[in-house]
Amino acid sequence: MKVVVTGASGFLGSRLADALLRTEPPCPLNVTELILTDVYTPPPRKDPRVKVLALDLTKPSAAEELVGENCDVVFHLAAVVSGQAEAEFDYGLKANLDATKYLLDALRKTAPNAKFVFASSVGVFGGDLPPVIDDLTATMPQTSYGTAKAMCELLVNDYSRRGFVDGRSVRLPTVSVRAGVANAAMTSFASGIVREPLNGEVAVCPVDMKQELWLTSPATVIHNIIHAATLDASALGKWRSINLPGLCVSVGDMIAALREVAGDKVASLIRYEYNETISRMVASLPVHFDNKSALKLGFAVDANFNEIISLYLKEKNYKLK
C-alpha cells in the first residue's frame, strides 16, 4: 500500500510516520511505500519503504508530483497553524485551502479510489455554540485557520460524494503534551505549561485557570488518524467530517494533574501572564463534545489528563526528582 504523509516534518507528521512504519504491534495499514513530504525535507529514515522530499504544496504542480500513480492513502497534515494564519491571511488561505484543493485534484486525476485523510480541527467551531457539540452542529469558525479547515471539509465531502476521491476529515482536539518547542498555534501553551516545567524551565500560561480545553494525547490522536484511513466509506454516511474524541480539561486541572504527577516544584514553574489575543481566540474554541458517534466508529479516547502526562513522561524516559 502506497501511503503519503504531508506535513511530515511536523510533530504529528513524524509521529504518524513512526506509527505507519511500526511492525510491533503492526500498523493496521500494510505500508509498502511511504512518501514523507514537507516544506523542508523530512529527516531521512533507514526503512527502505520510505522516500522523503521537500515540496511547496501551495504550488499547483507539487501535488501531482507528490501523489503520482497508484496512491492508496494520503494523510494531509500540512498546514499553517492558527496564529500564523491569523497574522498572514493570504498565505494562510493558500497553504490551508488551495494546497488541499490541489491534492484533491491530483488524486481525482490519478487515484480516485485513494483514501484522503484530512486533518481538520475543532477550530471549525466557534461563535454561538450549543452546550454540547455533536455531528449536526454548525461550523462557525472565529479564526482564519478554522475558516480554511471548514472550507476544506466541504471540498473533501463534495469530492467524495462525486467519487473523485474517498475522503474523510478528522477534527483534531488540541494535542497535549506535544514534545519539542512552542509553535505559533494559539493553543501552543497547552503543551508548554506541562513540557517546559518538566524540563526545569519557566512556562507562561496566557489564559485564565478556568479556561477549558478539548484535549487529546499525541498517541491517541495518531491512533485515530490511522483508524480514519481504515474505515469503509459506508460507515461515514452522507457527511465525511468526524469530531475525534477528546477530554474537556480546565487549565487549572491540567496544572493540578502536573502537580500530582510531577510534584510542587515542577508545577510552581508556571507563571500566569494574561494575553488578550490568545485568551479571546482560545475562548472561542469549543470544549464540550458528544464523543458517542466517534467511539461507535472505533475511535479511541484518553482516560484523563494525569494519564496523558504519565504517558509523556514514560515516552521521554523522564526521571522525576
Next chain:
Amino acid sequence: MKVVVTGASGFLGSRLADALLRTEPPCPLNVTELILTDVYTPPPRKDPRVKVLALDLTKPSAAEELVGENCDVVFHLAAVVSGQAEAEFDYGLKANLDATKYLLDALRKTAPNAKFVFASSVGVFGGDLPPVIDDLTATMPQTSYGTAKAMCELLVNDYSRRGFVDGRSVRLPTVSVRAGVANAAMTSFASGIVREPLNGEVAVCPVDMKQELWLTSPATVIHNIIHAATLDASALGKWRSINLPGLCVSVGDMIAALREVAGDKVASLIRYEYNETISRMVASLPVHFDNKSALKLGFAVDANFNEIISLYLKEKNYKLK
C-alpha cells in the same frame, strides 16, 4: 450611494435592479449610482444612475474593474445554478467560489466598509437534517452548488470578522413563481408547474406530489435581499449567514393552490413524469426552518402559496378565462 449588482441579467438580478431604482415607494437605500453586470450586458435602462457592463467574474481582474472606488453596497447574485454546477464541476466552482473571492478581495482593497450581500441558498443544507433547521444547524450540502455556497459563506464571515468587508450571506429559499423560462436549476419545476399552465402550456412535474419545498415569492425575496443591506453589522453577531424566511409547501398543495386560484383547466395541464436525479437532489433540500430570528431581524415572509400565485397574476396582468 454607489451600488453594484452582479447577475443583473438574471431573473432576480433584474428585479433587484428595478427595486433599487424605484422611487415610489422609495427604496430604503439611497441609490445614486447603480452598476449592473452579468456575463451578457444587462439591458440598458433609461435611468441616468445606471451603468451596464458585461464581465466574466471568473477572471480575477474583473472584480476590481467592477467595484472601482467608493463602492457602498455589492449585491452578489451571479452564480452557476445547481443543475449546471453538478454537470460542470470545475466551472461551477470557478463561478460560484473563485468569483466570490475575487469580489471580496477587490472590496478589501478599495472599499472595506462596503456592505457585501451574498446570495446563498438553502442548498447549503442537506444530509442528516434535524426536524427543524435553525441558526445552529450544520451545513452539509449534497450538491456542488450548495458546497460552493457554503464555502463562500465561510469566506464572507471571515472577511467580515477581519474588517476586510462588511458582509452578510442570505440563504434564499426556492423562488416561485419565477417569470420567464425554465433554467438548469434543479428546482426550476417549482415555477414551471405554475407559470406554464397559466400560459396554456403543459408543465412537467418531475417529483412526487408529497415532496415539500421551502419557498419564497420573488417580491418577498427581493425585499429581503435589500433589507439585508440595511442591517447594521452589530445586529448579526458572530455569524454573517441568515436563513431567509420561507413557507413549507408540498408540490401537491402548490397544484391545489393553482387549481383554486386559476381553475381546473389550468391545473390539468400539469403532467407527472418522475425524474430520478431531480427527485433525489430536491429531496436532499431542507424544508422546515425556524423563521424566528430572521423575522426578528425584520425580514419578511409570504402569507401562503395562494397569495404568491395571485401576486404573480397581478404583476403579469393575467386575465384568467
